[in-house]
Amino acid sequence: MxxxxxxxLVAALNPxxxxxxxxxxxxxxxxxxxxxxxxxxxxxxxxxxxLATGSGNTYTFHVLETNESNLFAINAAxxxxxxxxxxxxxxxxxTEGPGWPALAADNFSVVTIGDTTRGLLGxxxxxxxxxxxxxxxxxxxxxxxxxxxxxx
Numbered sequence: 001m002x003x004x005x006x007x008x009l010v011a012a013l014n015p016x017x018x019x020x021x022x023x024x025x026x027x028x029x030x031x032x033x034x035x036x037x038x039x040x041x042x043x044x045x046x047x048x049x050x051l052a053t054g055s056g057n058t059y060t061f062h063v064l065e066t067n068e069s070n071l072f073a074i075n076a077a078x079x080x081x082x083x084x085x086x087x088x089x090x091x092x093x094x095t096e097g098p099g100w101p102a103l104a105a106d107n108f109s110v111v112t113i114g115d116t117t118r119g120l121l122g123x124x125x126x127x128x129x130x131x132x133x134x135x136x137x138x139x140x141x142x143x144x145x146x147x148x149x150x151x152x
Contacts, residue, residue, distance in 0.1 A: 033057035044070035
């Protein structure tokens with residue numbers, strides 16, 4: 001390939017290279033698992049995780065751009081559920097904010113981040129496929145104003 005250097009080819013073929021996502025998408029293990037996933041854009045976006053099978057794959061989302069008027073929604077596929085906790089930081093007061101647990105009995109399947117109450121620039125959320133039908137979720141969000149739970 002004319003004009004490409006070895007480092008460009010290595011970066012393009014690197015299975016750990018980051019993926020920037022700026023539109024609604026259904027994620028696949030082949031393209032999105034075990035890579036940093038960067039969320040960008042100012043429109044409402046929905047991402048659907050693959051069915052949880054216990055593969056151990058992780059899907060780690062990082063907010064690159066605060067989506068002030070819309071949300072980035074991350075959905076479980078089918079009847080999959082989220083277990084774990086997401087912590088928050090109050091960016092206005094520069095203090096630790098609340099944490100929100102997702103317990104098995106809650107049957108949560110959607111995480112929303114990206115607006116000023118749930119996910120300013122730098123916020124991140126990770127989903128690990130731990131068992132059939134179950135993702136373990138963890139993360140840290142930064143919010144200005146009134147913090148809001150990311151789980152629905």
